[in-house]
Amino acid sequence: METEVLRIIEGGLTNDKRKILTYSNKLADRLAKEGNEPLAKCIRQKINTIVPQSQAVADAVRLMPVDVDSHLQVVEIYPPDTIRQPVVLSPEVEKQISDFIEMVNHRSDLELAGINVKKTMLLHGKPGCGKTSIAHYVSEKTGLPLIVARLDGVVSSLLGSTAKNLRRIFDYVQSMPCILFLDEFDAIAKARDDAHELGELKRVINSLLQNIDGMNADSVLIAATNHPEMLDSAVWRRFVQVVEVGLPSEQQISEMIDLFASPFKSDVVSDSQKKKNIIDSIKGLSPSDIKTIFDKVKVKSVIEGKMCLETEELLASIYEVTCKNKSEVSYVMFLSSHGIPQTEISKRTGISLRKVKSYLSEIK
Ligand SMILES: Nc1ncnc2c1ncn2[C@@H]1O[C@H](COP(=O)(O)OP(=O)(O)O)[C@@H](O)[C@H]1O
Ligand SMILES: [Mg+2]
Secondary structure: OHHHHHHHHHHHHOOOHHHHHHHHHHHHHHHHHOOOHHHHHHHHHHHHHHOOHHHHHHHHHHOOOEOOOOOOEOOEEEOOOOOOOOOOOOHHHHHHHHHHHHHHHOHHHHHHOOOOOOEEEEEEOOOOOOHHHHHHHHHHHHOOOEEEEEHHHHOOOOHHHHHHHHHHHHHHHHOOOOEEEEEOOOHHHHHHHOOOOHHHHHHHHHHHHHHHHOOOOOOEEEEEEOOHHHOOHHHHOOOOEEEEOOOOOHHHHHHHHHHHHOOOEEHHHHOHHHHHHHHHHHOOOOHHHHHHHHHHHHHHHHHOOOOEEOHHHHHHHHHHHHOOOOOHHHHHHHHHHOOOOHHHHHHHHOOOHHHHHHHHHHHO
């Protein structure tokens, strides 16, 4: 409760009506939860008589930051209750993420205890391994909306405008409890490749650093990048939690197979040898690619009215995604090396059993 009161005072002193409103509502919610319904009601009545709800919503939307030049919105807002598929993570990554969530959930206690630690996390790793999904997961677990700013959209052709865009985004997120998610974070550093004046770029990066340093104790920042090597050390230092989101291990691939196959029946879920064959054939792929493979087979099986995912169909889809030089021989070899019997290969592909045998004897 103390945090809400502090934020309301801050809002009053800085003439930030939206901040006052947001935290007054939060205060009323908390009082109601703690059993002080009369005071909660009184606060809500006051808010509604002075500022009609529609006005508050209109204010929030009106204040959404837009690009200095194009006037297009530079952030997207996702409420924390968006239902999403679970994210499969390694135990180490899971621990780092849950530590961060704990810290965010205890931010009021930390502030009251005088511990002024920034709630900042940097996620890095190959595309499609779950960085954006993790940001949504943190939002869901903390109950805070996710304000997504894709920096490749924010970096304007004019670096001067970029700094202004950043300022607008950070101002916007200061006035309500939320998580700012800076996706494609390296876009700022990439601007260096363009013919921009280096000094000007330095000013933009400095303005980003100043914005991060100026965040209030209640703010939460998550950034994600596929190119961590492009960020300089001053940027890295701003992040309390740095998490590498890598390719999945065999164990995680196994969990993903169960997740992505659901709710369809599949022998790759129930038969451990078939599952092992599939795991071997998709090792090294990103979770996003693995999901695409399963989605393709799901689409096909619904169209064919089957509602089950067969190993052979999955292997066909995996071959489609992973094989660069496709040919009849290489397809037969692929299926055989992943445990499909010769008769089955012949039946599926329409290639005569004699030819299948001859292709396979070629490699022996
Ligand atoms: N670790 C994971 N567990 C489950 N699904 C995942 C995972 N990583 C990625 N996906 C799937 O792939 C899609 C794209 O992943 P995303 O989070 O956007 O990756 P990134 O931001 O690292 O490029 C997600 O919507 C999700 O369906
Ligand atoms: Mg992403």
